[in-house]
Amino acid sequence: MRLQSMPVICSVVMLGMLVGCAKPPPPTPPAPAPTPEAPRAEPAPAPQPPQVDPETRALQELRAAGMVIYFDYDRAEIKPEFVPVVAAHAKYLNGNTARKARLEGHTDERGSREYNIGLGERRSQAVRRALLLQGVAESQITTVSYGEERPATQGSDEAAYSRNRRVEMVYGTGGATG
Numbered sequence: 001m002r003l004q005s006m007p008v009i010c011s012v013v014m015l016g017m018l019v020g021c022a023k024p025p026p027p028t029p030p031a032p033a034p035t036p037e038a039p040r041a042e043p044a045p046a047p048q049p050p051q052v053d054p055e056t057r058a059l060q061e062l063r064a065a066g067m068v069i070y071f072d073y074d075r076a077e078i079k080p081e082f083v084p085v086v087a088a089h090a091k092y093l094n095g096n097t098a099r100k101a102r103l104e105g106h107t108d109e110r111g112s113r114e115y116n117i118g119l120g121e122r123r124s125q126a127v128r129r130a131l132l133l134q135g136v137a138e139s140q141i142t143t144v145s146y147g148e149e150r151p152a153t154q155g156s157d158e159a160a161y162s163r164n165r166r167v168e169m170v171y172g173t174g175g176a177t178g
Contacts, residue, residue: 090134120145
């Protein structure tokens with residue numbers, strides 16, 4: 001029986017030697033050194049709006065509100081859609097007492113020269129009264145009527161007429177406007 005178990009024992013011993021003598025596994029290569037990252041540029045700060053002095057900002061707001069009040073044909077009453085425009089100008093003048101406003105009244109070409117000068121004056125006076133009622137000093141406001149002499153738009157149709165029936169707000173300082 002000894003002889004029969006001998007091949008089994010030899011096989012086990014040989015197998016053990018093969019397993020035990022096996023080459024050790026190759027070493028794992030070291031992890032690659034981290035490559036230095038390119039320096040990250042910080043995002044540029046958001047552009048800041050240019051600093052604008054309060055006076056300039058207030059004038060920009062006025063221009064956005066509107067520098068012109070338009071009127072209906074042969075009328076001198078301020079239309080409801082222009083009441084906020086007049087209010088914005090009153091607020092500006094009340095906050096800037098050194099500023100002066102010239103109210104320039106205009107008409108379309110229909111009517112006599114004399115009639116249109118009078119109508120332009122009535123329109124500029126209507127805006128003046130509205131400003132005075134909102135606290136603007138009389139010394140800050142002057143009026144002038146150009147009648148039909150300075151049209152904003154040339155033409156003899158309703159589109160041109162409606163653009164010419166207006167009061168323009170012109171600002172200045174001290175005694176001068178413009």
